Amino acid sequence: MPGLLTSQNITNKVSLIIGTSPLTRIRALKLLDLGAKPIIIGSTSHIASGKIQHIDRPFELEDLTQLGRSEVNKVVDNVFVTLSVSYINVIETISHECERLRIPINVADNPQLCTFTLLSTHTDGDFQFGVSTSGKGCRLANRLRREMANVLPVNIGEICNKVGDLRERLYEEDIKDLKKEVDAQDGLQHHDEIGQEDDDAIQSSTLNTLIIENNETFQQKKRQRIRWLSQVVEYYPLSKLSSISINDLTKEYKKSDLQDKNQKEPASDNTVIKKGKISLIGSGPGSEEFLTTAALTAILTADLILADKLVPSAVLNLVPRGTEVFIAKKFPGNAERAQEELLERGLEGCKRGLYVVRLKQGDPYIFGRGAEEYLFFQKHGFTPDVAPGITSALCAPLAARIPATHRDVADQVLICTGTGRKGVLPNIPEWVETRTTVFLMALHRIGDLVAALETKGWNLDVPCAVIERASCPDQRIIRTTLKDLVAAFESAGSRPPGLLVTGYACNVIEKLSDGEKWRIEEGASGLVVKFTVAIGEPPVRFRAGAIFIPK
Structure with missing residues (x-):
């Protein structure tokens, strides 16, 4: 089972290496290079470096608690066992004792006795990545590491240094501004939490010497800084990141900070408020894999996101921390x-100068009130940008291996709603044998x-399929005919959101067997939902899981 991947600082930590195989020397030199203090125990005729301590005798259990640092009561920090498998009884004893003492241990060629495994790593300056096969194959991990390293920019270490320098400079600039605010408040006893932030999660520490009146002031700065830096990292070409000018980007950041203040402070004769804007964005059928790049860009750069309750969590999880999100509670009757x-909040955000993203499942204009919202905001002086999304009406049949059109079977597709105004049934289309109809x-x-x-006048023997949560891991497909549809759906229960596909196209690829009234398929299938890294290799597909077939 995959473990938790971490990068540990082992400077001055004592690493005990038990055994004297060729692997011992490799382990010792690597640990020495990382700043650790390796100690080898075992008989050997040659040690590669005089900086490596060597004890020429057999290992004893007491070594685990006698050779470590004094500040941790002489318990060693980690253990590497390089003994051959012929010493399996000794190895098991060492492993069990380390586990009892909570000493991390790695045993060569025995992953079941390890509490940690080593990654095949690539390092360039402060940049480092590792590949693990959970002990299944070191040579495979090495090959994968080489393949991945070949697609990295040659100056990836310089890129990390430059981004780190920029991150530190922006932080220092915000601290300067904050101190000015503190000095101007003449000692008001309120404090704010400040600190360096991870790009994915704001983590802060309290500096009691900095005092401000408004507890949100520096928080706003932090959110702006993270969003601004994230956009630089996400959209600036990697090949150019190592050569960016820290001074120039800092100046640009200060300009954006000033613009941000202008849009939040009351207008005056000398203040120009930034005009907000709004985008209507389709989030696709469900899986985040099917977001358009336009949708992803909008999600990552928005100040305020207004979402339907049917937008799945996988998509909402992409929203940066600190971005305000409001999810509509469109319950029946409400x-x-x-x-x-939603419209009121969106308009308010636009008037405040924010970039508002109205995130809608599927496509904004396919039964999503997109045009109504467009006209509303246009009427109030904010003409929306619109980004299409993959509608479930076309994606779901594909996920269920149903071709919407097929020669000599279906020459047209009709997309209908099953719910009209105020919940009444809409106008029902006529029966057309060569049509695929999606409700x-x-x-x-x-x-x-x-x-x-x-x-x-519809033929109730026509095949149909209910497709729920299309493209998501918990996708479900109910294949049946119209005459058995109600019974099939009631037996399975509801898993919204879902849709109904009818027509003989439902039988082109998948057919019910003789005697089957319906079939229930669990799990995403029929769609490429994950992609391999290497060019030219076939994509990995998720296939259907358990199938329930009533007779």
Whole structure:
């Protein structure tokens, strides 16, 4: 099972190496290079470096608690065993004793006796990455590490240094501004938490010497700094990052800081408020793998995100920490008021000069009120940008291995809603044998819909499929016919959001066997949802899991 990958500072830590195989020398030199103090125990005729302590005798259990640093009661910091498998009884004893003493141990060629394994690493300055196969194959890990290193910029170490310098400079600039605010407040006894931040999670420490009145002031600076630096790292070409001018970027940051202040402070005769903007963004069918680059860019750069409750957590998890997110609670009977609240919050954000992203599942204009929202914001002076999304109406059939069109089977596709204004059934289309019809927002009243289709003259023997949470890991497909649809759906229960696909195209690739009334398939299938790193290798696909077949 994969373990927790960490990068440890082992400077001046005592590493005990037990055994004198050729691997011993490799381990000792690597540890020495990383600043550790390796000690080798065992008989050998040659030690590669005079800086490595060697004890020429067999190992004793007491060595674990006698050869370490005095500040940790002489317990060694970690243990490496390089003995051959012929010493398996001794190795097991050492492993069990280390586990009892909570000493990390690595045993060569015995991953089951290890509490940690070593990665095949690539290092360039402060940049380092490692590859682990959890002890399954060192040569494979080495090859993968070489393949990955070949696609890195040749100056990746310089890039890390430059980004680190920029991060530190921006932090220092914000501290200077904060101290000015503190001095101007004449000793008001309020404090704020400040500190260096991880790019993924704001972590802060309290500096009691810095005092400000408004507890949000520096927090706002932190959020702006993280967002600004993240955009530089994300969108600046990697090949150019090592040569960027810290001074020039710092000046640009200060300009953006001034603009940020201008948009938040009350307008005056000499103040120009930055005008906000809004984008209507389609988040796709469900999986974050199917976001467009335009959608991802909007998510990463927004000041305020307004999302539908059906936007999955996998997509929302991409929102940077510190970005305000409001999720509409469009529960039955509350949809209209929830929509009004979204519009009000979006308009308020635009008036405050923010970049507002209205994140909508699927495509903004396919039964998503996108045009209504466009007209609303346009009426109030903010014309939205619109980024399309992959609609589930087309993605879900593909996920279920249903070709929406197929020669001599289906020559047209119709996308309908199953819910009209105020919850009533919409106008039901006529039955067309060569059409694939997709019903969105119809599963909550599937019985009424089937009855209406029958009244309209539809052939109830036509194959159909309910596809729920398309492209997500918990995707589910119910394959059946219209006449058995209600019974099949009731037996499975609801897993929204979902849609209904009808038409003979449902039988082109997947067919029910003789005697099957319906089939339930669990798990994402039919879509390429993960991609390999190496060019030219086939993609990895998720296939359907358990199948339940009632007779």
